[in-house]
Amino acid sequence: MNSFDYLMQGFASALTPQSLMFALLGVLLGTLVGVLPGIGPAMTVALLLPITFSVPATSAFILFAGVFYGGMYGGSTTSILLNTPGESASIxxxxxxxxxxxxxxxxxxxxxxxxxxxxxxxxxTVLLALLAPVMADWAVTLTSADYFALVVLAFCTVSAMLGASPLRGVASLTVGLALGLIGLDSVSGQPRFTFGLFELANGVDVVIAAVGMFAVGETLYVASRMRHAPPKLVPVNRTWWLPKEDLKRSWKPWLRGTFIGFPLGVMPAGGPVVTTFLSYAVEKKLSKHPEEFGKGAIEGVAGPEAANNAAVAGVLVPLLTLGLPTSATAAIMLSAFGSYGIQPGPLLFEMQPELVWTLIASLCIGNVMLLVLNLPLAGIWVKVLQIPRPYLYAGILVCASLGAYASSQSWQGLLVLLGIGMLSYAMRRYGWPVVPAVVGLILGPIAEDNLRKTLLVSQGDPAALVGTPFAQAMLALALLAITVPLIMKTRARRRLPGQRAAG
Amino acid sequence: MPKHFSGELLLAVLLAAAGGYVLVRTPAIVVPPSAAVAGPRLFPYLVGGLLVLIAVLLAVQVLRGRAAPPEEGEDVDPSRRTDWRAMLVVIVLFAAHALLIEPIGWPLAATVLFAGTAAALGARRWPVILVSSFALAIGLWAVFVFGLGAYLPGGPFQMWT
Structure with a gap:
């Protein structure tokens, strides 16, 4: 059977009532959390992890992917109506x-x-269907040195490209790496840095770390300096389709955004957020109405919104074919694979073709649902935005407790959650991005495994780390990701002497 | 010298302390003879070293008065002074909630957490707060326990399960 036959089979099982229900639930929940501040797709997937105990893997991943896509749609609604992005990819x-x-x-x-x-x-999604099998075939040939280089690239891009200060991004990454050290050593099986506590033998739970960093940290941060004025909503009339003039100005940015977003999503380059910045810059350069930028140019909405959705599809490529998450949401989906005992990676397409192709087909269906839901339902999402903030954040904390308790089954887990939340508050207060910490925690052990495997094979010769052309290319890109922002910053500082900028 | 003391120094100290702890504890990890090359100590040494290095660089930046802007958010007013009281109340409530789950069950412990947090953040109408917190807590508990098959202690409602 070739990919096309598999895809048709995928559609057959994606169109069963059960799959459709999970896809609908996923996109609705995703849009809801995308609209709501303080809670995003990563946190929602973390909350939903308990369902992995009670539903089949395919249904769970249809739900998770729906949440991921829906979050990108929902984020745009708040950005437009409130001037306040519900999601970092919608800034x-x-x-x-x-x-x-x-x-x-x-x-x-x-x-x-x-x-x-x-x-x-x-x-x-079509590109994902075409590219992923090819990539899986190719990924079989990757060595552990290649994987290590890929992870290093992911580290460099997430810490250097997010946030105002690259140094603080790296600091956040090291927080995650340090948390990731806790637990049993995967090779020799002995406990490391567990403080002698039995509960820490399995390491810091990804769900607890992510929920603490995102939800608890955000709630504490909001509590410390809450904006008491009610949100200013811009009233909006209803529409079903774009007028011809706007369509003419939009279709090229959509396509350009797609082809910027997808490859950058595939590369470990910081997930959807970075792609929106790039797409915006490109549209501004190419626009026939550059004077409108900053005053409401439709290209500046069309391009980045296309880019962040294409990036989500892109992010799924390395997740499925390499087992390598490049965004926080993907990282939590990876831990869901773990609870089914499924190992994502090159062999996933051979071992679990039904799961993969049903997931891909569901993504197409979920997209149609999102389009149909979003235009007519924009009014309802606006209502959701008017939930009074004290209740909203109280609810987010309750959800955080729910997810953490369901996954750790102990009150001690909740205290760890609170501790991580307080750390996340301090990080936000001083402008440290929190995403690198989550990425460091999840990818740190993967980096260690591959580093040790490489050195074991080469009998300790570190030259093996740059032994393949692929590893060399990835490490070169990593170097670029670190140096380019630094150079740009130094140049900007020289141009504006006397101004204090974070470095 | 900085004009104001920046609390970010504490974060840098924390980072250095974590790095120091990792570096000091790493030699205690037993290296099995089979893993003489690239054993379980290698990566901790790298991470510990990186932690200390970053902490030093960060401290230098902070002392030179270079700070990054605090994170922005739609419900955050960066110009306000830190409201320590509200934050402390939320922290204490969450810790109390964690300790209460096993004695009184998740639904009631969550009711306390929700009502307390909403009040600390400025909700004033107590009847609304109490009704909505209990309804949300019991509703979520039911969905997770009956719908998703998760285990959450029910307290007085355990008999329903």
């Missing part, structure tokens, strides 16, 4: 989208975001 959308809404073109902004997301998500 750029707020720049132009909110200006459009203030000019009375909110409906068009929502429509170009939704249709662009649909176009990009669909093309991205």
């Amino acid at each position: 750029i959308t707020a720049l132009e989208g909110n200006k459009m809404a203030k000019l009375g073109r909110g409906a068009q902004a929502l429509a170009t975001a939704a249709i662009g997301s649909f176009v990009a998500g669909t093309i991205g």
